[in-house]
Amino acid sequence: MNGMKRIILSCCCLAVLTATAQHEFTILTKKPVAEIQPTMYGIFFEDINFGADGGLYAEMVENRSFEFPDAFMGWEVFGNISISQSSPAFERNPHYAVLKRPSHNDRRTGMENHGFFGMGLKQGLRYDLSLYARTHADKATLRIELLTATNDTIMRKRLNLAGKDWKKYTLALTPKVTDAKGFLRISLDSRDGVDLDHISMMPSDNWNGLRADLVKDLEDLHPGVFRFPGGCIVEGTDLGERYQWKNSVGPAENRPLNTNRWNHTMQHRIFPNYFQSYGLGFYEFFLLSEKMGAAPLPILSCGLSCQFQNRDMESAHVPVSELQPYIDDALDLIEFANGDVNSKWGRLRADMGHPEPFNLQFIGIGNEQWGEFYPQRLEPFMKAIRAKYPKIQIVGTSGPSADGDRFDYGWQEMRRLKADLVDEHYYMSPEWFRANAARYDKYPRKGPKVFAGEYAAHGKNNRNNFEGALAEAAFMTGLERNADVVQMATYAPLFSHVEGWQWKPDLIWFDNLRSFRTPNWYVQQLYSLFKGTHVLSLTENKLPLTGQEGLYASAVVDKAKGQYYVKIANVSDKEQSIILNFKDLKALTQGEMTIFHAADKAENSIEKPTAVVPKTQQMAVSGNRIEVKVGAKTFAVVQLQ
Numbered sequence: 001m002n003g004m005k006r007i008i009l010s011c012c013c014l015a016v017l018t019a020t021a022q023h024e025f026t027i028l029t030k031k032p033v034a035e036i037q038p039t040m041y042g043i044f045f046e047d048i049n050f051g052a053d054g055g056l057y058a059e060m061v062e063n064r065s066f067e068f069p070d071a072f073m074g075w076e077v078f079g080n081i082s083i084s085q086s087s088p089a090f091e092r093n094p095h096y097a098v099l100k101r102p103s104h105n106d107r108r109t110g111m112e113n114h115g116f117f118g119m120g121l122k123q124g125l126r127y128d129l130s131l132y133a134r135t136h137a138d139k140a141t142l143r144i145e146l147l148t149a150t151n152d153t154i155m156r157k158r159l160n161l162a163g164k165d166w167k168k169y170t171l172a173l174t175p176k177v178t179d180a181k182g183f184l185r186i187s188l189d190s191r192d193g194v195d196l197d198h199i200s201m202m203p204s205d206n207w208n209g210l211r212a213d214l215v216k217d218l219e220d221l222h223p224g225v226f227r228f229p230g231g232c233i234v235e236g237t238d239l240g241e242r243y244q245w246k247n248s249v250g251p252a253e254n255r256p257l258n259t260n261r262w263n264h265t266m267q268h269r270i271f272p273n274y275f276q277s278y279g280l281g282f283y284e285f286f287l288l289s290e291k292m293g294a295a296p297l298p299i300l301s302c303g304l305s306c307q308f309q310n311r312d313m314e315s316a317h318v319p320v321s322e323l324q325p326y327i328d329d330a331l332d333l334i335e336f337a338n339g340d341v342n343s344k345w346g347r348l349r350a351d352m353g354h355p356e357p358f359n360l361q362f363i364g365i366g367n368e369q370w371g372e373f374y375p376q377r378l379e380p381f382m383k384a385i386r387a388k389y390p391k392i393q394i395v396g397t398s399g400p401s402a403d404g405d406r407f408d409y410g411w412q413e414m415r416r417l418k419a420d421l422v423d424e425h426y427y428m429s430p431e432w433f434r435a436n437a438a439r440y441d442k443y444p445r446k447g448p449k450v451f452a453g454e455y456a457a458h459g460k461n462n463r464n465n466f467e468g469a470l471a472e473a474a475f476m477t478g479l480e481r482n483a484d485v486v487q488m489a490t491y492a493p494l495f496s497h498v499e500g501w502q503w504k505p506d507l508i509w510f511d512n513l514r515s516f517r518t519p520n521w522y523v524q525q526l527y528s529l530f531k532g533t534h535v536l537s538l539t540e541n542k543l544p545l546t547g548q549e550g551l552y553a554s555a556v557v558d559k560a561k562g563q564y565y566v567k568i569a570n571v572s573d574k575e576q577s578i579i580l581n582f583k584d585l586k587a588l589t590q591g592e593m594t595i596f597h598a599a600d601k602a603e604n605s606i607e608k609p610t611a612v613v614p615k616t617q618q619m620a621v622s623g624n625r626i627e628v629k630v631g632a633k634t635f636a637v638v639q640l641q
């Protein structure tokens with residue numbers, strides 16, 4: 001009997017403990033407080049974690065042009081094979097492989113390429129092999145094979161070659177099995193030898209050379225802005241290794257190789273074979289921006305090599321007096337993107353297949369720079385760009401940290417120089433994100449706007465788990481509330497190969513055949529999908545919701561669609577009941593609520609890609625006071641008509 005009572009009592013206590021006080025959020029519908037820029041939520045691409053070569057760029061052959069410093073890196077060679085560069089096929093990629101008759105009839109000459117962590121082969125999908133060859137005598141024959149990871153032949157074909165001049169050959173290969181770590185073998189099948197260069201293999205479902213599934217992962221984010229090509233790789237370990245966009249355009253065969261700045265710099269994950277083929281170059285970046293409907297935002301070197309790696313060593317950077325070629329690169333890029341087809345760089349764009357301009361509106365000068373070196377160099381860039389292209393908006397930077405002396409100095413200089421936007425970076429703890437939702441509430445309304453160009457919640461072990469995603473969702477209510485100041489925001493980094501990562505967390509992970517979207521990806525998508533056109537004031541007790549009782553919120557209206565979206569992050573351990581009081585509105589008639597909830601440590605993975613996904617449910621609505629219940633540790637997006 002006593003035992004029974006205790007149970008009843010504890011149930012009552014539970015009821016009292018979980019009963020929630022009612023909140024009331026007041027949303028002013030008549031006077032939007034700010035316009036939301038179409039660029040508000042976007043994506044930031046950098047070739048880190050094998051994001052380009054071995055990732056988004058669909059090329060399956062590693063070191064296809066034999067230009068790595070170790071010319072056969074990526075290849076396993078056998079027999080009578082060597083490297084030459086006399087009379088090359090491609091001036092800027094002069095090395096090629098020379099295959100000759102082996103020393104005995106029962107021996108073979110050839111080479112194998114295992115791609116990037118193996119080659120992902122899909123049953124029934126066509127793979128297009130292409131190579132450039134010239135024969136030493138009149139004719140030669142190659143044996144081309146696809147093999148499984150365990151060395152079983154998947155398929156074999158012969159490729160007949162003829163002629164002593166360089167020619168392009170193609171061969172279609174359609175495997176009958178799937179293998180995540182297959183490989184390619186090419187061997188000489190004739191007495192006479194051959195020179196081979198630019199050996200490429202692409203899945204036939206590629207989109208302009210990009211992996212179809214990863215392009216879809218980007219498109220589904222509905223980004224408003226696309227920042228490329230980085231990140232630190234813009235700057236380079238030294239200036240010789242900076243990203244030079246002019247090397248990334250024109251025929252892919254002749255784009256010179258560059259070292260990837262991330263090959264040795266992350267001591268815990270060194271990849272000496274990490275290079276940039278530039279097969280994914282500026283033209284492809286512009287095409288992708290266009291496909292996604294995102295404003296392109298290229299970032300160029302300002303003449304400073306990576307300051308993390310070179311600190312204040314002035315000799316590592318280009319002197320201001322020698323900056324002109326760097327400035328010319330910026331001016332020429334604008335011409336490449338927007339110029340008339342009769343201009344030099346506009347002509348190249350047209351020759352590459354896009355006579356229409358790309359409508360470039362923004363350009364970033366410098367990545368994550370700090371100190372006096374930066375404004376000294378940015379100023380001449382700005383003068384030249386403003387003089388020739390006054391409508392182009394210029395993005396400067398406040399450096400690598402969220403606050404502090406360097407940050408304050410950076411902002412002071414950006415104001416002095418009248419940059420249009422300032423790129424801020426913060427990789428901080430989930431606690432920091434939860435505590436900083438009011439970060440922009442007091443930012444000056446005049447002067448440069450904010451581009452939150454790199455951010456991510458870095459929790460324990462840097463996992464892409466729900467705790468981080470929810471902290472970002474909470475913080476982003478503050479970006480949205482301050483859309484008059486914050487005009488662009490991009491999570492970073494974007495991509496990561498499950499075997500080739502150096503930096504985490506990252507938005508999208510992939511292997512050679514599959515990808516998965518992290519909980520952070522879904523938060524980004526929800527903000528983009530329900531971006532709205534104007535911010536509305538949302539308050540409780542006249543204050544914005546920036547973490548009171550674990551609640552964060554923002555409200556927007558989409559004037560074109562006649563819809564209201566309220567985003568609520570509840571980071572507390574209890575369900576919260578909230579009245580959304582839409583002032584000056586007679587009646588709402590339809591509603592849906594998207595709910596995103598999981599345990600703090602919940603993640604998606606290659607094996608379980610949809611373990612953590614948002615769910616949408618219908619809501620019965622009437623009048624202008626809508627009651628919603630937002631569960632513990634939940635991000636909710638309420639959509640009302």
Ligand code: AHR
Nearest residue numbers: 231232233367368492493
């Ligand atoms: O996103 C990874 C790196 O973080 C970027 O390359 C750099 O800008 C920042 O330090």
